[in-house]
Amino acid sequence: MRPFKLASVLLALLLLSFAAQARKPYVEIERRLTPQQLQEVGLSEEQLAKLNRMLRDADADASEGAAPGVAAAAPAEAEADDAGPQVGAGAPRERSPGAGQFIGLNDEPxxxxxxxxxxxxxxxxxxxxxxxxxxxxxxxxxxxxxxxxxxxxxxxxxxxxxxxxxxxxxxxxxxxxxxx
Missing domain, CATH: 2.40.50 (OB fold (Dihydrolipoamide Acetyltransferase, E2P))
Known part of the structure; x- marks a missing residue:
């Protein structure tokens, strides 16, 4: 019986280490990419902050067992309502309902x-x-x-x-x- 208990303890420790790794703190995109890569993506400071916030929330939801993106959708809708006029491509414009849920889709040609x-x-x-x-x-x-x-x-x-x-x-x- 002893080898079975030892194997069970080792398996439990292995699973705990995976769980601990899954809860690593969120690392912002600016720290993951080089300045050149960030420039190639072309996100504004506002878009970058919003993306970091959305990814951080998705990580928190995933670690709590919630479906990814479910809890993040409500804050995005609230931000779209509170944001008021937005500036993009040099001219102010009103945001349409639901804009802001998908980064980049609220910009005009x-x-x-x-x-x-x-x-x-x-x-x-x-x-x-x-x-x-x-x-x-x-x-x-x-x-x-x-x-x-x-x-x-x-x-x-x-x-x-x-x-x-x-x-x-x-x-x-x-x-x-x-x-x-």
Whole structure:
């Protein structure tokens, strides 16, 4: 019987160590990523704080045995109601109901015209808009048969602070981040 008791005690200690590891304190995203990685993601300070808060709450819910995201949904809705006018892309706007539940989805597209012709793009290409903004290509590659002279463009928001530059709706979009 003794080996069985020893094995039971060792198994119990092993399970306790896993439980202790699961309750490690939350480490903020700023400490997990390099400054360059944070810039590539393109989150504002407000979005970054909100994401940290949501992840910390989800960790707490998971350690308490609640379903992840269930308790975090109510505070997100309350924040959306309390937040009032939001600023994004340089112009204030009202938040729609439910906005703020999904980071990045409450941003509006930015419409402008490029200051230069476009013959294509690849990672590292910089687009200068007439509104003064500068956007750099992070992902995506396109080579056009002939340059498009100073086209109208739309910078479209995606999930989690991602942005996509659209020269023409029939062309692939370039994933970009703002550098100005």
């Amino acid at each position: 930015i419409k402008s015209r490029l200051k230069h012709d476009v013959a294509g793009w690849e990672p590292g290409t910089v687009f200068e808009l007439e509104n003064g903004q500068q956007w750099k290509v992070l992902k995506g590659r396109m080579s056009l048969k002939k340059p498009i002279p100073k086209p109208e463009i739309v910078v479209v928001p995606g999930v989690a602070g991602r942005w996509f530059l659209q020269v023409d709706e029939d062309m692939p979009k370039a994933r970009v981040y703002r550098i100005d």
